[in-house]
Amino acid sequence: MAKQDNKTFTVAGTATNPDGTTKARFANDLVARIKILNKATCTNINLMELPTPMTKLEALDYLQNTGNFTGDASYAIANRTADKMKSARKTEVSVTLKTGGKSTKKVTAQDVLNAVDLHNADPV
Numbered sequence: 001m002a003k004q005d006n007k008t009f010t011v012a013g014t015a016t017n018p019d020g021t022t023k024a025r026f027a028n029d030l031v032a033r034i035k036i037l038n039k040a041t042c043t044n045i046n047l048m049e050l051p052t053p054m055t056k057l058e059a060l061d062y063l064q065n066t067g068n069f070t071g072d073a074s075y076a077i078a079n080r081t082a083d084k085m086k087s088a089r090k091t092e093v094s095v096t097l098k099t100g101g102k103s104t105k106k107v108t109a110q111d112v113l114n115a116v117d118l119h120n121a122d123p124v
Contacts, residue, residue: 012059013047014073022072024063024080026056046073057084 009026011033016022018041027033030049037045046069050059060081063069069077 006055008053008055009059010050010053011047012050012054012056012063014044014069014076015042015046016044016072017042022076024056024060024076026059044073057081060084 009028011027011030013025014022015025015037022044025033025037025047027047030047033047034045048063048066048068050062054062060077063077064074064081
């Protein structure tokens with residue numbers, strides 16, 4: 001089953017595992033996530049509420065632009081962003097449609113999704 005890259009989160013940040021690795025973290029409940037990280041004996045917990053619900057990639061971009069993260073935390077965010085960008089590129093699809101005659105038109109996966117949304121939209 002494919003991962004849900006469109007799932008949104010309201011909390012994002014970083015925390016350091018007991019083994020010393022710092023990771024980007026995501027949640028929808030700030031207090032519950034802090035309790036879980038404390039119970040797992042994580043340190044340097046730095047989570048923040050996001051201004052709007054965001055996907056992981058959007059949240060990582062937001063965290064990078066806030067300037068609140070330095071050192072290992074900044075590196076963890078940049079690393080996770082690179083990984084998410086790489087996986088996002090893998091899911092892009094290019095389709096070539098014949099438009100009659102000899103011409104062809106390249107269509108991206110987003111174009112197909114937009115066409116489906118337009119087709120399924122309620123008539124005005």
